Amino acid sequence: MKDNIPQNVPSSLAIHTRKRVHDLADSPSPACPPKRARSNYLLALKEKERLAKQDDDRSSDAVSSPEKPLSGARPPRTSMTTSRSRITDQSSASTSSATAETAPTFSQRTFPRDINMDNKPATLEISDDIFPLFYRRFPASSYFKCQDSSECSLFDKAHPGGTYNPPRTAFDLYTPRFVKGKGKDKMGMCPICIEDIERGGEGRKVWLAMKFSAYNYHMQYSHGISASSSMPFSPPLAFRITSRSSNHKSEKSTMKEGKCHKCMKWVPVEGVKDVEVKVKELFWWKHAATCHSSTTIEGETDIFEDDEVYAKLKSLGPAAETSTRKR
Structure with missing residues (x-):
């Protein structure tokens, strides 16, 4: 029985995994494989003969009619790559167009041009x-x-879900207007992202966890809103560019800095890595949150878009200016 076993029987592992069936005759094997290996070897030989016969049939068909496509042949890789790249291009184009459509529209507020810097004009x-x-x-x-009033109840807006959460004032940009959940599962909805795109929002509901500071990070580092004053962080008084020694080719050799109106220090307003960042203002807002979170530049005005909603809130008088939160 052992004499009938071929000497170049492949290992059972190679046959069992069915890898490289055409190279089975050249693979090393033990001198006396087990019964399972012999049965697998016979199956592999049959599979090899079937594949060889199929290749011969395909080659003969190709010679007889080269313009006729093979029924069982796979599509060429070039066409698959082209179709895949086409799909990728279409998805990226749709993504870019969607991003362009959802970009918020906002105007620039007024700042005083004449200021005091280091007690100098x-x-x-x-x-x-x-x-x-x-x-x-x-x-x-x-x-x-x-x-105790239904006159300005939600401004005829569809209820976004959750429970209404009274803000400190009508012009509070930080406090979520709606919350849901309790304890560690409590979440707040961003009051800026929910607004229409034409008004400077994003037209979408953004729910963020409040227990683990996700809401706080979003408001401070995505919108630049102070948790202390519920108003925007003030920008730098001035800018300058300083040189630095880069330790890596991916680092910047120059750094843009801004001067803080409170500590009067020059603070980097960009990262060290020479890469694109999603929110360029992030680095300054991190400094502002720890330094001047409750102070602003003297004479800083025009924080809100002057539209119908703002005019209606202003017309409410004390009902909008005073605090509505139960303390």
């Missing part, structure tokens, strides 16, 4: 082309509800 330097979110206007919340 100076001119405020504005860099709205590089850091536009420093100077943007915000939409006054159209999801404001007066206590």
Whole structure:
């Protein structure tokens, strides 16, 4: 029985995994394989003969009629790659168009040009082309509800879900207007993202966990809203570019810095890595949150978009200006 076993029987592992069937005759094997290996070897030989016969049939068909496509042949890789790249291009194009459509529309607020820097008269330097979110206007919340009054109840807006959460004032940009859940599962809805795109929002519901500071990080580092004052962080008084020694080719050799109106220090307003960031204003807002979270530049005005919602809230008088939160 052993004499009938071929000497070049492949290992059972190679046959069992069915890898490289055409190279089975050249693979090393033990001198006396077990019964399972012999049965697998016979199956592999039959599979090899079937594949060889199929290849011969295909080659003969191709010679006889080269223009006729093979019925069982796979599509060439070039066509698969082309179709895949086409799908990728279409998806990226749709993504870019969707991003362009959902980009918020906002205008620039007014800042005093004449300021005091180091107790000396100076001119405020504005860099709205590089850091536009420093100077943007915000939409006054159209999801404001007066206590004991139905006149301004949600401004005829569809209820976004959750429970209404009274803000500190009608012009509070930080406090979520709606919350849901309790304890560690409590979440708040961003009052800026929910507004219409034409008013400076994103037209979408953004629910964020409040127990683990996800809501706080979103408001401070995506919109630049202070948790202390519920108002936007003030931008730098001036900008300068300093040189630095880069330790890696991916690091910047120059750094843009901004001067803080409170500590009067020059603070980096960009990262060390030479890469694109989603929110360029993030680095300044991190400093602002720890340094001047409750103070602003003297004379800083025009925080809100001057539209119908803002005019209606202003017309409410004390009902909008005073606090509506139960303390």
